[in-house]
Amino acid sequence: MMPASTQFVDFGGERIVYAVERTARRKTVAISVGYDGVRVLAPSDVDDTDITEVVRKKGPWVLKKQALYRELGGNPPFREFISGExxxxxxxxxxxxxxxxxxxxxxxxxxxxxxxxxxxxxxxxxxxxxxxxxxxxxxxxxxxxxxxxxxxxxxxxxxxxxxxxxxxxxxxxxxxxxxxxxxxxxxxxxxxxxxxxxxxxxxxxxxxxxxxxxxxxxxxxxxxxxxxxxxxxxxxxxxxxxxxxx
Structure with missing residues (x-):
């Protein structure tokens, strides 16, 4: 897997910042949204412009997911489920x-x-x-x-x-x-x-x-x-x- 790069796209008056991770094993572009932000997994031969277009098309979904995570606050604390927590x-x-x-x-x-x-x-x-x-x-x-x-x-x-x-x-x-x-x-x-x-x-x-x-x-x-x-x-x-x- 190639090192991740950070990119962004402006959508609906908001900026979506996302990390792109490329790998030769992938055949399609996939987007995930979590507490750690937006991640895009992409084939190694896909151009940045094509990835940007995919993110732009998924813009409403990405913004909705980000809003749901903001509703629950920032990153949750790490839990080990051991005595003293x-x-x-x-x-x-x-x-x-x-x-x-x-x-x-x-x-x-x-x-x-x-x-x-x-x-x-x-x-x-x-x-x-x-x-x-x-x-x-x-x-x-x-x-x-x-x-x-x-x-x-x-x-x-x-x-x-x-x-x-x-x-x-x-x-x-x-x-x-x-x-x-x-x-x-x-x-x-x-x-x-x-x-x-x-x-x-x-x-x-x-x-x-x-x-x-x-x-x-x-x-x-x-x-x-x-x-x-x-x-x-x-x-x-x-x-x-x-x-x-x-």
Whole structure:
């Protein structure tokens, strides 16, 4: 593979900066968008102008993906799922304690004071043990989200004077929540790591979409009516959201 080069293209008033990586093994141009930016994998014999045209054609898709990653904040911290790492639940920090246990097959997390206790399989490869702890944490957080999110959605719906929406807990790494055309709200389980004020903001935002499916003036007016300080909460979520992504 040849060394990567950085290029850019202006699209729709915004500049898309991307890294090009060429390799003789590729037959087509592929674009990926992540926390580390935009990457273009291309055959070694493709001209820069041809790559630029591909990026330009995919401009709307690239900008949409970048916006979703900005919604979740900057690069997430690296996690090893070992003792001593800090994880959050409703904004409160908890210290992880992994306890190797010969009787444990599947890790089940329990909270004890300010600690998350994680019994993990012993006598196995460290990577397998970390994977078990990670799975245990995901399950624990999802269970907590199932407790809190429907209650908060009901509270927000009451403020808006609408029926309580159906809430689905989902695993989506690129956004905190969404609302479909039928009024079903989907919420990222990772959101339960954030303080309740930020949980409420996301749920209020999606609940308002039941009334207005776009970001019209009426939408923002509805949101401001039930949450006058929503802009402050947005900034806090933008600043701290990356801590909750893994």
């Amino acid at each position: 800090t994880y959050h639940y409703l904004g409160r920090p908890y210290r992880l304690k992994v306890i190797p246990d010969t009787n444990t097959i599947v890790t089940r997390i329990t909270a004890r004071g300010a600690m998350l206790i994680a019994p993990a399989p012993s006598g196995v490869d460290a990577a397998i043990r970390r994977s078990s702890v990670r799975s245990g944490l995901r399950l624990w957080y999802r269970d907590k989200a199932k407790i809190h999110f429907p209650k908060r959605a009901k509270a927000m719906a009451n403020l808006l004077g609408i029926p309580t929406p159906v809430v689905q807990i989902v695993d989506q790494s690129k956004r905190w929540g969404s609302c479909d055309a039928h009024g079903k709200i989907r919420l990222n389980w990772r959101l339960v790591m954030a303080p309740m004020a930020l949980v409420d903001y996301v749920i209020a935002h999606e609940t308002c979409h039941i009334l207005e499916h776009n970001h019209s003036h009426r939408f923002w007016r509805s949101l401001e009516t039930i949450m006058p300080d929503y802009e402050l909460r947005v900034r806090q979520l933008d600043r701290n959201g990356r801590m909750y992504i893994w």
